[in-house]
Amino acid sequence: xxxxxxxxxxxxxxxxxxxxxxxxxxxxxxxxxxxxxxxxxxxxxxxxxxxxxxxxxxxxxxxxxxxxxxxxxxxxxxxxxxxxxxxxxxxxxxxxxxxxxxxxxxxxxxxxxxxxxxxxxxxxxxxxxxxxxxxxxxxxxxxxxxxxxxxxxxxxxxxxxxxxxxxxxxxxxxxxxxxxxxxxxxxxxxxxxxxxxxxxxxxxxxxxxxxxxxxxxxxxxxxxxxxxx
Amino acid sequence: xxxxxxxxxxxxxxxxxxxxxxxxxxxxxxxxxxxxxxxxxxxxxxxxxxxxxxxxxxxxxxxxxxxxxxxxxxxxxxxxxxxxxxxxxxxxxxxxxxxxxxxxxxxxxxxxxxxxxxxxxxxxxxxxxxxxxxxxxxxxxxxxxxxxxxxxxxxxxxxxxxxxxxxxxxxxxxxxxxxxxxxxxxxxxxxxxxxxxxxxxxxxxxxxxxxxxxxxxxxxxxxxxxxxx
DNA sequence: AACGCGCGTGACAAATTCATGACAGTTGCC
DNA sequence: GGCAACTGTCATGAATTTGTCACGCGCGTT
Numbered sequence: 188x189x190x191x192x193x194x195x196x197x198x199x200x201x202x203x204x205x206x207x208x209x210x211x212x213x214x215x216x217x218x219x220x221x222x223x224x225x226x227x228x229x230x231x232x233x234x235x236x237x238x239x240x241x242x243x244x245x246x247x248x249x250x251x252x253x254x255x256x257x258x259x260x261x262x263x264x265x266x267x268x269x270x271x272x273x274x275x276x277x278x279x280x281x282x283x284x285x286x287x288x289x290x291x292x293x294x295x296x297x298x299x300x301x302x303x304x305x306x307x308x309x310x311x312x313x314x315x316x317x318x319x320x321x322x323x324x325x326x327x328x329x330x331x332x333x334x335x336x337x338x339x340x341x342x343x344x345x346x347x348x349x350x351x352x353x354x355x356x357x358x359x360x361x362x363x364x365x366x367x368x369x370x371x372x373x374x375x376x377x378x379x380x381x382x383x384x385x386x387x388x389x390x391x392x393x394x395x396x397x398x399x400x401x402x403x404x405x406x407x408x409x410x411x412x413x414x415x416x
Numbered sequence: 417x418x419x420x421x422x423x424x425x426x427x428x429x430x431x432x433x434x435x436x437x438x439x440x441x442x443x444x445x446x447x448x449x450x451x452x453x454x455x456x457x458x459x460x461x462x463x464x465x466x467x468x469x470x471x472x473x474x475x476x477x478x479x480x481x482x483x484x485x486x487x488x489x490x491x492x493x494x495x496x497x498x499x500x501x502x503x504x505x506x507x508x509x510x511x512x513x514x515x516x517x518x519x520x521x522x523x524x525x526x527x528x529x530x531x532x533x534x535x536x537x538x539x540x541x542x543x544x545x546x547x548x549x550x551x552x553x554x555x556x557x558x559x560x561x562x563x564x565x566x567x568x569x570x571x572x573x574x575x576x577x578x579x580x581x582x583x584x585x586x587x588x589x590x591x592x593x594x595x596x597x598x599x600x601x602x603x604x605x606x607x608x609x610x611x612x613x614x615x616x617x618x619x620x621x622x623x624x625x626x627x628x629x630x631x632x633x634x635x636x637x638x639x640x641x642x643x644x645x
Numbered sequence: 646a647a648c649g650c651g652c653g654t655g656a657c658a659a660a661t662t663c664a665t666g667a668c669a670g671t672t673g674c675c
Numbered sequence: 676g677g678c679a680a681c682t683g684t685c686a687t688g689a690a691t692t693t694g695t696c697a698c699g700c701g702c703g704t705t
Contacts, residue, residue: 459672459673609663612662612663612664612665613664613665615664616663616664616665619664633662633663633664635661635662635663636661636662
């Protein structure tokens with residue numbers, strides 16, 4: 188999936204210039220012209236980066252940056268602030284609000300792209316994954332921990348990846364071969380029945396914490412993660 | 417201690433002009449006329465800022481800037497690039513390489529001083545990081561000291577950086593490769609197992625002061641700093 | 646009711662992954 | 676120059692994890 192950049196800027200000319208440069212570089216660009224619009228767009232497009240204008244009608248870009256960095260769900264998304272001011276005082280305030288970089292207008296598409304790439308490179312590993320939670324069972328890829336209603340669950344590396352994969356693709360049946368590809372990795376030779384064993388090990392841990400029936404067997408097809416029976 | 421600026425420039429006239437202006441303004445100036453010299457000077461004088469000429473005999477200033485920004489120990493030191501060229505292309509490359517500002521020759525001592533002061537002011541908060549404290553274990557980046565419930569803990573440079581990095585990113589697992597990038601610096605080739613050894617050395621010191629279990633091993637994933645088990 | 650599969654289980658031995666202690670090369674400091 | 680502090684590597688042994696089997700149970704079909 189292409190990297191998506193959300194451009195929050197009310198001046199159409201600048202916004203289009205940026206969007207064009209981004210798309211020419213192979214990124215997917217989305218835009219919003221106010222903080223309110225931006226929040227809606229973030230929920231829809233799940234951008235990997237925000238280009239946020241300092242001056243916006245209504246809620247300022249600075250406030251928005253601050254609120255995003257305070258939100259556990261979105262705090263991982265890097266932000267580059269755009270501003271017409273050149274005072275470094277502002278720069279400090281911007282960085283202080285959680286911005287990852289800062290571009291002073293006027294700027295060239297080229298400079299902008301250089302910074303976009305730099306920020307993405309710097310934060311790439313970070314935005315990979317958010318915690319998943321279903322019925323009190325929470326898997327957090329960042330801390331690499333699993334909690335069942337608050338209590339820690341001890342899983343081996345493979346069980347962890349298996350559970351995480353299934354939870355991020357709920358209600359969907361995967362054949363053993365598909366699971367091997369996605370959890371073990373492509374071109375890895377292991378018996379398909381090995382999946383059964385790991386499912387069993389995973390279930391054993393989950394059952395011990397009262398979470399039964401989440402990893403379901405679909406006879407003749409494979410396994411599925413689902414909250415309902 | 418006076419703020420030290422290292423001037424890396426092979427043309428004596430320019431170098432002296434800069435050094436004189438800096439000293440008149442109360443800074444301590446050191447100089448080098450090649451990247452090799454500069455590295456030696458950095459180890460000796462621990463400059464707070466680098467004025468780096470783009471064109472140097474041997475390794476270019478651009479390459480040097482990049483390698484410094486990749487080095488965990490020196491990446492905090494701000495860099496101002498000096499160049500005879502005015503192409504924006506160069507400007508982008510310079511900023512991309514990690515430079516904090518950019519001065520085009522010819523320039524006046526006055527302009528240079530303004531930029532030097534601006535960069536130092538701007539990066540001050542970065543270098544002056546706040547102390548981090550968790551469960552009585554305090555790491556103070558400013559004094560470069562660690563205290564466990566008031567008692568000083570003696571750590572080597574690498575252990576200090578490792579602990580500080582982990583403490584500023586709690587509850588998050590880092591692979592050995594990520595730790596090497598962030599604590600040792602990118603482009604530094606060391607065996608991944610070396611991380612284990614430093615973790616052990618760090619743990620040994622922490623355990624001696626009663627702080628066990630803070631640096632945790634996540635089998636198959638890496639290490640994590642966390643207050644809870 | 647018998648049978649054929651598909652799947653759950655417990656047991657294992659091999660393969661990984663880590664913690665540790667020892668060592669030698671460097672560096673900075675007396 | 677010599678000493679002390681640091682670093683990066685290795686070898687070793689212990690602790691987990693992993694991939695396979697073999698065995699049986701149960702479901703659906705005949």
